[in-house]
Amino acid sequence: MKIALTTSGENLTAPLESRFGRAPRFLLYDLATDTFELVDNSRNLNAAQGAGIQAAQNVVRAGAASLITGHCGPKAFRVLSESGIPVYLAESDTVAEVIEKFRNGSLPRQEQADVEGHW
């Protein structure tokens, strides 16, 4: 199973990016093989609007089964939930630490967006 994590870095020691729509990239981590790849999201950094929607589509297209990020707004949440992708929120630890928490089942699964759009 692959999980997508927002980050501005390029490896497991980079911190989790708290923004979803305007995260520079996603780290797509394969829990079965313990390998990862990076998915670019930089086109959304300067989008006037719709960044969350576009980022959510990027996550869906990347084949992620779950998303872990800092915050998630209502439009992005709607796209993810319609696509059957659960959203988990985490503090800005390193990506590796967040993955560990996810494995332990200690990250809360979101039932709804936790912030307004454009927060």
Next chain:
Amino acid sequence: MRVAVASGKGGTGKTTVAVALALAATQEVQYLDCDVEEPNGQIFLNPKRICQEAVTVPVPALNAGLCNGCGECGSICQFNAIVALKTKPLLFPELCHGCGGCVKACPQKALYEQNKTIGQLTMGGCGHISYIQGRLAVGEAMSPPLIRAVKKYLRPDCLNIIDSPPGTSCPMISAVRGSDFTLLVTEPTPFGLHDLQLAVAAMRELEMPFGVVINRCDSGDRRVEDYCQSQQISVMASIPEQRSIAEAYSRGETLLDAAPAMRSIFEGLLEAVRLSVAGRAA
């Protein structure tokens, strides 16, 4: 003639200048308040005989029974207003620009257009000035269609003054586009200069004629003037700082109410714009 009054930075005095220009004109004026997120020309012009109408944009609606989930609608939308990941589309009408592309692209004819109100137009008159205002509804993000609705009232036979939104993004471009001349109102501060440079870049990109008006010209430093000189940008008028103007403004009175002697600045400005436009046409 169409004269847009714009700025990069907000609060430099666009409305102050636009109102003073309208009042200083001797011919019939149409004041088009395109600053639709904060239209405040009416505070100073006090238009009478008000009438209003709603402005709508067409947004897509789904007849789910006809949709086969092909995703064509999502792939044509450039504004993320439709998400269709091989599923039935998710619609985000607040992001829709009303282009109608999705409705045309849908092979199943499952999408149709519905009108959504985004704001309202208010029309009225005061003396030789007809006032047309667009006001964006609370919660709406898409001002260009409303700005275009205001600009439908442009008339070729009179002086049209377009009060533009600040900034250099789509709302400002929608307001100034098609103008014969654009006045960029700025102030002699670092912020004023910084945002003026952005506005100048926008005007040059649009290849539209423009000049600069420096408001509160004696309050800051010379950097705006130096910049205009180095870029060969014409400073069309300079308005001195005067406390009584600010006091009058806070009471909803115009610059010309507070400083009648400045009428000549705006008469001169109108004449300079007219000459520039005529020179270009010749």
